[in-house]
Amino acid sequence: MKVVNEKYKNEYLFFLKTIILATFWLSVNCYSQEKSIEKITFSGAKKTKAHVLKKILKSKENKVLDSIVLNEDMIRLKRLPAISNAYFKVLFSEGKCNVIVTVEENFTIIPEVNFHKTINQKLAYRIGVGEYNFLGRNMTLGGFYQYNGFDSYGINFRAPTLFSAKWGVLLSHQNWTSEEPLYFDSESANYKYQNISYEALALYQHNFKNQFQFGINFFKEKYNYLNGSTSSDVPTELNVDKKLLKLIYTFDDLDYNYQYINGLKNEFHGQYVTSENEYQNDFLIFWNDFFYFKRVGKKGNWANRLRFGLSSNDDTPFAPFALDNNLNLRGVGILVDRGTGSVVLNSEYRYTLYEKKWFVLQGNIFTDVGTWRKPGGALSDFVDSDNVRMYSGIGLRFINKKIFNAIFRIDYGHGLTKNASKGLVFGIGQYF
Known part of the structure; x- marks a missing residue:
């Protein structure tokens, strides 16, 4: 009976170690999958200076990409008198990404x-x-x-x-x-x-x-x-x-x-x-x-x-x-x-x-x-x-x-x- 208990105990410990290692691996892997923003570019900004728009954004180059923050940034831009509409798309490449923001300018x-x-x-x-x-x-x-x-x-x-x-x-x-x-x-x-x-x-x-x-x-x-x-x-x-x-x-x-x-x-x-x-x-x-x-x-x-x-x-x-x-x-x-x-x-x-x-x-x-x-x-x-x-x-x-x-x-x-x-x-x- 003691041998049987030892057997289950060893199997339980093996299973627990497997879960811990798998969780650790997934955590490390997921973290490594976080994309950083390599570059933010603007399309449609003819009169408005791109660096002025970039200063307003909470999303920044060389920071981790966050879609929630990017969506808030589009609302920020649409509140500006110069911008009637704004939206973005993200291009992924080798752990980094480029964000392209398209704006429609108002006549001001x-x-x-x-x-x-x-x-x-x-x-x-x-x-x-x-x-x-x-x-x-x-x-x-x-x-x-x-x-x-x-x-x-x-x-x-x-x-x-x-x-x-x-x-x-x-x-x-x-x-x-x-x-x-x-x-x-x-x-x-x-x-x-x-x-x-x-x-x-x-x-x-x-x-x-x-x-x-x-x-x-x-x-x-x-x-x-x-x-x-x-x-x-x-x-x-x-x-x-x-x-x-x-x-x-x-x-x-x-x-x-x-x-x-x-x-x-x-x-x-x-x-x-x-x-x-x-x-x-x-x-x-x-x-x-x-x-x-x-x-x-x-x-x-x-x-x-x-x-x-x-x-x-x-x-x-x-x-x-x-x-x-x-x-x-x-x-x-x-x-x-x-x-x-x-x-x-x-x-x-x-x-x-x-x-x-x-x-x-x-x-x-x-x-x-x-x-x-x-x-x-x-x-x-x-x-x-x-x-x-x-x-x-x-x-x-x-x-x-x-x-x-x-x-x-x-x-x-x-x-x-x-x-x-x-x-x-x-x-x-x-x-x-």
Whole structure:
């Protein structure tokens, strides 16, 4: 019996050694089969510098090939203004591989011509131009001139990878003048408003999904009374120097396929503004935009934006959150109210009606709903039916797939709540 047991024991030990050796051999063999990237080349990059694109990629030459990282790299490239589409193929040879990345470039010198109505229904226009791939280096340089009864202009420079793949800079200057309504004691007045600003932000991309912008803005605000009601508590003239500290955090997990978007995105804006005058205290303001996009079938796209924002709750006509056609509710009108808090949900279903080569005609149906906290009011203002506005409507998008952000939109919104307005809203780019 003892001999038999020894026999089984020896067979068991032999079997165990065989398993261990086989596992070790497979591990070594599998490791040795890992391919390293010998070379990364780009096809289709005519204007964009190849070394700029290579710097953006997480995949690097002489590093191990990782298909998951490569797929993320293609999404990185498609997020660039210069690139409309990107894909890769891998050629294997003797333990190494070559990665060929094919990109389809956008036309990135974009003129801007825009006509709109002012709050007193006068026709205004804005002209400008932006180069979104300046010098082929993934930098943006742009400027505009606007006339709405007053002259305005602005210039901006953005280089997200100027210093490295993670660090960049944004610089801008703007001299903006417009006629703005201020609301107080159930009355309103129109003021000439001027904002002269200089801004510098650092841009930092922590990883594939998380990005930060932070910096400072020096600006001067001027208010001059034009017409309307007056009050001893509201000055007819105001001229204030201010400083604004800014932080923007973006979580971006969106995947783009031309006019279609899929995934999640969250963008947080925080600002602290300091000023020295008796009518405006230092104040904090933040707002958070949550985006959700989902492909529906081959031609549909469900798009949503939820915005929640609060500021210091001063009882002042200079409240920062505006109720406006071009910002939150389509059809509501131009600067119809202000508040110190805002909750807005925009939801729309986009459907491709026609597509051929570079051109896309897209239709949409939408619902916009929002509510505001009055200056000096309570959080209960958000659920007060008098502060809730709902609009619904339809729209069209005329899209050029080969030009960055070449989307002309037109929407018609009709109010569903009491004393609501209605109207058309024009613009460049998707509403959100």
